[in-house]
Amino acid sequence: MCVLVKHGLHATTIVAVKLGNNVAIAGDGQVTLGNTVMKHKAKKIRRLYEGKVIAGFAGTAADAFALFERFEIKLEEYHGNLPRAAVELVKEWRLDRALRRLEAFLVVADKSNLLIISGNGDLIEPDDGIAAVGSGGPMALAAAKALISHTNLGCGEIVKEALKIVSSICIYTNKEILCEEI
Numbered sequence: 001m002c003v004l005v006k007h008g009l010h011a012t013t014i015v016a017v018k019l020g021n022n023v024a025i026a027g028d029g030q031v032t033l034g035n036t037v038m039k040h041k042a043k044k045i046r047r048l049y050e051g052k053v054i055a056g057f058a059g060t061a062a063d064a065f066a067l068f069e070r071f072e073i074k075l076e077e078y079h080g081n082l083p084r085a086a087v088e089l090v091k092e093w094r095l096d097r098a099l100r101r102l103e104a105f106l107v108v109a110d111k112s113n114l115l116i117i118s119g120n121g122d123l124i125e126p127d128d129g130i131a132a133v134g135s136g137g138p139m140a141l142a143a144a145k146a147l148i149s150h151t152n153l154g155c156g157e158i159v160k161e162a163l164k165i166v167s168s169i170c171i172y173t174n175k176e177i178l179c180e181e182i
Contacts, residue, residue, distance in 0.1 A: 012031070012042075012059070012134040013028050013139075013166050013170065016131040017162075019155045021112070028166075028167060029042045045179070054182055058107075067089075082109075111182055115131075143166060155181065
């Protein structure tokens, strides 16, 4: 499943791979406004809930930070239960007028779950343990699938290599890669 972001400060690619009890999420560091690169080393991946959850965002930066904040509150409220926190965030997203206008997507994971929370308030669990969102999402998804099928790399190496491939093709993705693994 890939969600493509086309509005605001987007220029991001986030890719995640879950293999067994290991998961990695990586994102590039580029932020653009229109056709101008505004920042090269943005940090779009972070650890949440005592380091047990990792999350990455694609979309408008201010909207993504608002979602991170609300998602962190839900994680605390549900004691780190990632699926429950995600469901509650999606419910709030669909009901809250301000949230419905946010242009951001989250990829969130712990040792047991990998989820995409979309800009439409959808909650998606990829069948194959691979998620990609953002401008280079389709390319990152394809690269990760190929790497899983044809290499013995771990999930961290797969997401980094997938982003390196995307950065050589997508003008909205750079080689400043940040990766977090659990």
